[in-house]
Amino acid sequence: MHDDTDFTGKAVLVVGGSSGIGNGIAQAFRQRGADVHVWGTRKTAADYDGVSGSDLSGVGYSCVNVGDPDAIASAPEPFAEGRMDVLILCQGTVEYQRREFEQEGWDRVMAVNLDSLMHCSRRFRPALEASAGSITIVSSLSGYRANKGNPAYAASKAGAINTTVSEDGTRNAAPYSFFNAVGDEPPMVVLGLLKDPATGGMKNTASNIAATGEFVVNLVCEADAEKMNMTSIDAPADLDELEYANIETLPSTAVTPERIASSPVSFECRSLEMLEIGPRQTIVIGEILVTHIKDEFILDPDKVYLDTPAMKLIGRVHGSGWYARGTDLFKMDRPKPLPKD
Ligand SMILES: Cc1cc2nc3c(=O)[nH]c(=O)nc-3n(C[C@H](O)[C@H](O)[C@H](O)COP(=O)(O)O)c2cc1C
Numbered sequence: 001m002h003d004d005t006d007f008t009g010k011a012v013l014v015v016g017g018s019s020g021i022g023n024g025i026a027q028a029f030r031q032r033g034a035d036v037h038v039w040g041t042r043k044t045a046a047d048y049d050g051v052s053g054s055d056l057s058g059v060g061y062s063c064v065n066v067g068d069p070d071a072i073a074s075a076p077e078p079f080a081e082g083r084m085d086v087l088i089l090c091q092g093t094v095e096y097q098r099r100e101f102e103q104e105g106w107d108r109v110m111a112v113n114l115d116s117l118m119h120c121s122r123r124f125r126p127a128l129e130a131s132a133g134s135i136t137i138v139s140s141l142s143g144y145r146a147n148k149g150n151p152a153y154a155a156s157k158a159g160a161i162n163t164t165v166s167e168d169g170t171r172n173a174a175p176y177s178f179f180n181a182v183g184d185e186p187p188m189v190v191l192g193l194l195k196d197p198a199t200g201g202m203k204n205t206a207s208n209i210a211a212t213g214e215f216v217v218n219l220v221c222e223a224d225a226e227k228m229n230m231t232s233i234d235a236p237a238d239l240d241e242l243e244y245a246n247i248e249t250l251p252s253t254a255v256t257p258e259r260i261a262s263s264p265v266s267f268e269c270r271s272l273e274m275l276e277i278g279p280r281q282t283i284v285i286g287e288i289l290v291t292h293i294k295d296e297f298i299l300d301p302d303k304v305y306l307d308t309p310a311m312k313l314i315g316r317v318h319g320s321g322w323y324a325r326g327t328d329l330f331k332m333d334r335p336k337p338l339p340k341d
Contacts, residue, residue: 008033010085011131013078015039015066015120019054021138022090029086030058037078039064039091066091066116067108072123084127089117090138092157100152113156129199132207137161171249171258172204173231173241177316179217187288189217189269195280196234204237206274206282213271214255215286218263222312222325254289264311266292 007029017026018040030036037060040048045061048054064075078084093112099105121135128135142150143157178192193206202210209215220228230245242249242258249258252268259266269286277283299305309326317324 005032007086010034011079011083012036012086012088013039013084013124014059014088014090015064015116016091016138017059017088018042018048018056018061019051022088023054023056025088025090025138026059027055034086035079036060037062039066039075039078041065066120067093067111069115069119072116072119075123082127083131084124085131085133087120087124087128087133087135088138089120089135091116092138092140092153094150094153096149098149100150106152109152110156113153114159117160130201132202132210134211170238171240171242172208172237173245173247173260174203174205175220175228175232175316176205182285187267187291188272189267189286189288191215191217191284191286193282193284195282198234202282206284207237208257209271209284210274212256214257215269215271215284216252216255216257216259217267217269217286218260219265219311219313221262221264222314224260224262225314225323252290259292263292264294264297264313268292 010029010033012026012029012034014022014026014029014036016022017036017038023038026036026038036058038045038056039062041063042048043063045056048056060078062075062078065071091112093109094100095105095109100109117137124135127133137160139160140153140157142154143159143161146154176191176193178194180190182188182190191205193203193209195201196203201207205215224247227245227247231241231247233239233241233244235241235244241247242260248261250261252259252266255268255270259268267286267288268290269288271284271286273283273285275283275285293306294311297307297311299307309329311326313326314323315326316322
């Protein structure tokens, strides 16, 4: 087995995986330990024997014409108990001799290259949601530069690129009080992420971190308390809580998720480890790649002395709905070290 990425025990369906790039993807997952199933257009796997660029050894196979939405809906489950971790959508067709300029040719190409992406995604969304799995759409450079003579192919591949971007680009924000700094070489944080009590699956924050490996921790000041509270709304993954709570953002420098503009301190983080520490909880250990501190709170930039009280940070204490200000500070000196001998 290749040891660069281990997919042992993961269930991977490759639509359009009978030959070409899709078949390469299917075999690459199999070599990395995954259970792989392929959808293709010929009746049986044996019908691909001897076809150049096709190797169906060690993978499951079903004949599904994805140009037909009913065939997608009624195709047998590729894995037992409706399991699925990765869905690769690699299907594609093209028509030559100007047939894509005719209505029927255009429709056939659109049905396979574009419509079926949504039909397949819709069919397997519940299974992927349950496993916090992912969908990858394989498109083509033709999505950027139209092929002469193939308008449907180019338009459908451009649509495929856009479908992927919009799906990945949904922003998410939520308060997490189970958060701490746990090291400085390199600087690290941990987050305690509970499972969604309604579904038993990951909350959106956890599934986004699992999928992208990136997140931003924004410390909350008192002026932002109401907005912070609004982002804790239990909402579907496609709600942009930043827009919902009218929170302004700024671009991050090292990660894709944006940071909150009014936050006194933001940490751009990369996830190092996600640990399942119980049936209802996950720990994320993140490395801080970049720290942003608002200029007004920096007392001495060389020594990195900060005016933390001026940040008016708040924290969650006591119980649900209760918060503390940092205005009741007291100071204690540490005991002198004991002599070594
Ligand atoms: C102040 C505050 C602190 C919270 N801290 C946590 C926490 O540490 N861990 C957690 O799993 N949920 C915590 N929650 C609940 C989540 O914010 C809430 O479940 C939210 O809907 C999750 O959103 P998401 O699915 O977009 O990640 C907290 C809520 C509030 C209001």
